[in-house]
Amino acid sequence: MTDLDENPFNTTDPIFKQKQILKKDEMPDKIFHRDDEIQQYTIALEDIIVGHDPNNVFIYGPTGVGKTAVTLWMRNKLKEKAAETGVPLNVVGPINCRNYKSAYALATALVNDFRPPDDQLPNSGYSTDKVFDFLYQEIENAGGNVLIILDEIDNIPPDARNDFLYELPRAEANENTPITDAKIGLIGISNDLKFVDVLEPKVKSTLGEREIKFGPYNANELNDILEYYADMAFKDGVLEKDVIPLAAAFSAQERGDVRQGKRILQKAGELARMDGKEVVTSEHTHEATETVETDEILDYFEQDLTSHQAMTYLAAALAVIEPKQEATTKRIYKLYSSVAESVVSRVKSERKIYEFLDQLSMQGLVRSAEQNLGREGGRRYVYDITDDPRDIIEAARKSSYNNAVPSNVDEMLAYYLEEEASEYEAPDISDQHQENLWKFT
Numbered sequence: 197m198t199d200l201d202e203n204p205f206n207t208t209d210p211i212f213k214q215k216q217i218l219k220k221d222e223m224p225d226k227i228f229h230r231d232d233e234i235q236q237y238t239i240a241l242e243d244i245i246v247g248h249d250p251n252n253v254f255i256y257g258p259t260g261v262g263k264t265a266v267t268l269w270m271r272n273k274l275k276e277k278a279a280e281t282g283v284p285l286n287v288v289g290p291i292n293c294r295n296y297k298s299a300y301a302l303a304t305a306l307v308n309d310f311r312p313p314d315d316q317l318p319n320s321g322y323s324t325d326k327v328f329d330f331l332y333q334e335i336e337n338a339g340g341n342v343l344i345i346l347d348e349i350d351n352i353p354p355d356a357r358n359d360f361l362y363e364l365p366r367a368e369a370n371e372n373t374p375i376t377d378a379k380i381g382l383i384g385i386s387n388d389l390k391f392v393d394v395l396e397p398k399v400k401s402t403l404g405e406r407e408i409k410f411g412p413y414n415a416n417e418l419n420d421i422l423e424y425y426a427d428m429a430f431k432d433g434v435l436e437k438d439v440i441p442l443a444a445a446f447s448a449q450e451r452g453d454v455r456q457g458k459r460i461l462q463k464a465g466e467l468a469r470m471d472g473k474e475v476v477t478s479e480h481t482h483e484a485t486e487t488v489e490t491d492e493i494l495d496y497f498e499q500d501l502t503s504h505q506a507m508t509y510l511a512a513a514l515a516v517i518e519p520k521q522e523a524t525t526k527r528i529y530k531l532y533s534s535v536a537e538s539v540v541s542r543v544k545s546e547r548k549i550y551e552f553l554d555q556l557s558m559q560g561l562v563r564s565a566e567q568n569l570g571r572e573g574g575r576r577y578v579y580d581i582t583d584d585p586r587d588i589i590e591a592a593r594k595s596s597y598n599n600a601v602p603s604n605v606d607e608m609l610a611y612y613l614e615e616e617a618s619e620y621e622a623p624d625i626s627d628q629h630q631e632n633l634w635k636f637t
């Protein structure tokens with residue numbers, strides 16, 4: 197029985213001192229275990245300080261391994277030194293390309309970074325070429341060394357990569373631009389390693405004058421980094437001694453990613469609080485690791501994706517699981533249609549599916565490979581998913597797309613995981629039976 201005179205809210209938190217430390221990507225006061233990368237970065241940027249032209253730098257490596265944090269720190273130190281020594285330097289960014297879906301929008305963002313708030317370019321009204329003219333003019337007006345930092349460059353639309361990653365850093369040498377005085381350097385950051393391979397060689401050699409690779413962290417390194425954040429985030433003495441090593445070991449096995457480690461600690465703390473405990477135990481941490489992957493995907497389903505992108509994502513996962521069937525655009529569209537019918541009954545056209553898959557690919561959730569169809573001619577795309585299909589299905593079940601998960605998905609997953617697909621008599625795609633492979637409700 198609940199006594200309605202009592203107030204159920206607690207005014208103190210026995211576990212966390214500052215939970216937001218674990219949630220946000222703020223610039224840390226200390227950077228751990230990146231001495232080699234910092235040294236390479238220093239050598240690449242030092243030319244500016246000693247009076248040479250800036251180099252272009254390409255930073256790459258998986259997600260959550262300090263690329264942005266180290267870049268911000270290097271930027272601040274470079275600005276400090278330039279001011280101290282009187283070297284003319286303007287730094288633009290980091291600008292996250294993920295936030296700008298077209299070349300126009302990204303070029304506008306760069307122009308506006310130079311301009312004061314009362315003189316911003318509007319989001320439409322000019323041609324993209326004209327916006328580039330504005331950009332070159334701003335660079336010339338700034339003069340001296342202009343260092344442009346672009347984060348998540350794999351999100352630049354493919355047909356605009358030349359403009360930003362090749363033409364822009366070489367604009368001072370291009371007679372068609374007004375630039376005579378400024379020297380441009382570009383820092384491009386990417387966490388999509390496949391993206392690197394598909395860059396045109398001339399783009400790769402321009403951008404990659406200096407390449408710095410950030411690898412995943414190992415368990416010991418993650419342990420040190422997580423200790424630093426846990427110290428700020430948790431109240432003194434609430435973590436049992438195994439908690440940080442467990443979170444570090446788990447993240448090291450998965451992706452070597454600090455963000456994931458921080459998420460595990462946050463979740464473990466929340467579980468302890470829900471239990472009404474004043475210490476976070478290794479059991480809480482184990483439990484947190486079990487759900488962390490699913491929780492990350494659930495955030496995509498519920499927050500980051502539009503409903504049609506989310507349904508395409510689920511359809512792509514089903515297509516990948518399917519026995520004896522490649523996850524082609526056509527097949528994904530068929531499955532998407534069934535998913536959409538069971539959720540919203542409004543199905544978008546097949547043309548749209550290309551767009552949705554492209555957007556999922558930009559978010560790093562699916563990957564595509566182009567296949568040549570040989571003598572028949574033509575090409576097609578076959579898709580794969582980056583996360584474990586079990587986690588995707590589990591997340592879909594916890595999400596508002598629960599109704600769209602076929603009731604026989606566990607059976608199909610078992611085939612997929614046990615590689616029994618070859619023994620499974622998969623029906624022909626053109627066959628009516630194939631349509632009924634999945635049991636949608």
Ligand SMILES: Nc1ncnc2c1ncn2[C@@H]1O[C@H](COP(=O)(O)OP(=O)(O)OP(=O)(O)O)[C@@H](O)[C@H]1O
Nearest residue numbers: 221222224227228259260261262263264265387454
């Ligand atoms: N060596 C480190 N020392 C201290 N904090 C770190 C270190 N590496 C990463 N972090 C922290 O981990 C979080 C993620 O790092 P960061 O944003 O730099 O990753 P990233 O490699 O740029 O990832 P993405 O490619 O997803 O943007 C941030 O809170 C960052 O401060």
